[in-house]
Amino acid sequence: MSSTLENLNWRYATKRYDATRKLPKETLDLLMEAMRLAPSSFGFQPYKFIHVTNPAIREQLKAVAWNQAQFTDASDLFVLCTIKKMDDAYVNRFAEETIKAQGTTAEAFEPYRQMLLGSIHSRSDEEQEHWNACQTYIALGIALATAAEHRIDATPMEGFDKDKFDEILGLTPLGLHARVSLALGYRSPEDKAQKYPKVRLSKEELFIER
Ligand SMILES: Cc1cc2nc3c(=O)[nH]c(=O)nc-3n(C[C@H](O)[C@H](O)[C@H](O)COP(=O)(O)O)c2cc1C
Numbered sequence: 634m635s636s637t638l639e640n641l642n643w644r645y646a647t648k649r650y651d652a653t654r655k656l657p658k659e660t661l662d663l664l665m666e667a668m669r670l671a672p673s674s675f676g677f678q679p680y681k682f683i684h685v686t687n688p689a690i691r692e693q694l695k696a697v698a699w700n701q702a703q704f705t706d707a708s709d710l711f712v713l714c715t716i717k718k719m720d721d722a723y724v725n726r727f728a729e730e731t732i733k734a735q736g737t738t739a740e741a742f743e744p745y746r747q748m749l750l751g752s753i754h755s756r757s758d759e760e761q762e763h764w765n766a767c768q769t770y771i772a773l774g775i776a777l778a779t780a781a782e783h784r785i786d787a788t789p790m791e792g793f794d795k796d797k798f799d800e801i802l803g804l805t806p807l808g809l810h811a812r813v814s815l816a817l818g819y820r821s822p823e824d825k826a827q828k829y830p831k832v833r834l835s836k837e838e839l840f841i842e843r
Contacts, residue, residue: 637782640781640782640784641778641781642831643781643784644777644780644781644786644787645826645827645829645831646787646788646789646826647703647707647786647787647788647816647818647820647824647826647827648702648703648788648824648825648826649702649703649706649820649821649823649824649826650702650703650706650707650708650786650816650818650819650820650821650824651706651818651819651820651821651822652705652706654708654818654819655708655818656708656709656785656817656818656819660783660785661709661817663779663783664776664779664780664783664785664817665682665684667775667776667779668682668711668772668775668776670775671771671772671774671775671776672771673768673771673772674764674767674768675727675749675752676727676731677719677723677724677727677768678768679715679716679719679723679764679765679768679769680713680714680715680716680765680768680769680772680812681714681716681807681809682711682712682713682714682772683711683712683713683714683802683804683811684709684710684711685710685711685712685802686709688705690801690802691704691705691710692705693801694710694712694793694798694801694802694814697793697794697797697798697801698790698792698793698794698798698814699792699793701790701792701793703788703790703816704790704793704814704816706818707786707788707816707817707818708817708818708819709816709817709818710814710815710816710817711776711814711815711817712798712802712811712813712814712815713769713772713773713811713812713813713814713815714769714802714804714809714810714811714812715762715765715766715768715769715809715810715812716765716808716809717758717762717765717808717809717810718758718761718762718808719753719761719765720753721750721753723753724746724749724750724753725746727749728742728745728746728749762810766812769812769813770812770813773789773813773815776815776817777789777815780817785817785818785819786817786818786819786820787815787816787817788815788816789813789814789815790813790814790815790816791812791813791814793811793814795810795811795812798811799811
């Protein structure tokens with residue numbers, strides 16, 4: 634088996650963490666960098682990642698997340714949030730950054746900027762929020778795969794009250810909405826879930842040839 638598949642079989646959605654073990658800073662930095670490098674449609678990155686380091690806030694989040702212990706016991710907790718609405722200013726800033734990074738000119742970039750504006754205008758607010766959320770999950774997937782590669786335990790979590798998370802984390806005034814959480818750390822040897830066999834569709838059922 635390739636090491637990629639070994640790592641993906643090794644990982645599981647960790648239920649119980651060893652609360653005494655902390656990720657080294659370099660490991661945390663690596664995981665955050667992997668999330669930063671995630672691809673997104675047009676490269677818009679319509680999200681923010683809240684690294685929740687305050688233990689009291691983590692307790693508050695757990696209370697509105699079915700008391701899932703990962704919210705307090707994992708070494709690190711991120712709440713991945715979607716930008717609710719990208720407006721013209723957002724696109725213009727993105728255009729400026731791209732022009733700077735890629736050494737092109739505003740003039741040469743203009744038709745593309747118009748296309749980007751057209752793309753965001755063509756979506757209703759609801760459609761855009763959904764589209765932005767889809768991008769957020771790509772970063773989640775990259776983080777999960779990177780964590781597995783480095784044998785760091787992780788849990789993706791949607792089992793929480795998103796509106797309450799918005800309130801606790803003060804997200805609404807920032808134009809953000811909590812979408813999915815990510816716990817990172819080290820599994821407890823007592824976590825029974827690490828022994829559960831994987832439940833997945835067979836290759837034949839999952840893939841369709843045309
Ligand atoms: C978007 C998403 C949300 C999830 N929410 C939770 C959650 O709130 N709590 C939890 O313990 N596991 C959660 N899971 C973990 C899944 O239940 C788990 O990934 C799935 O059952 C497959 O098992 P495995 O990841 O251990 O291989 C979530 C997974 C994803 C991808």
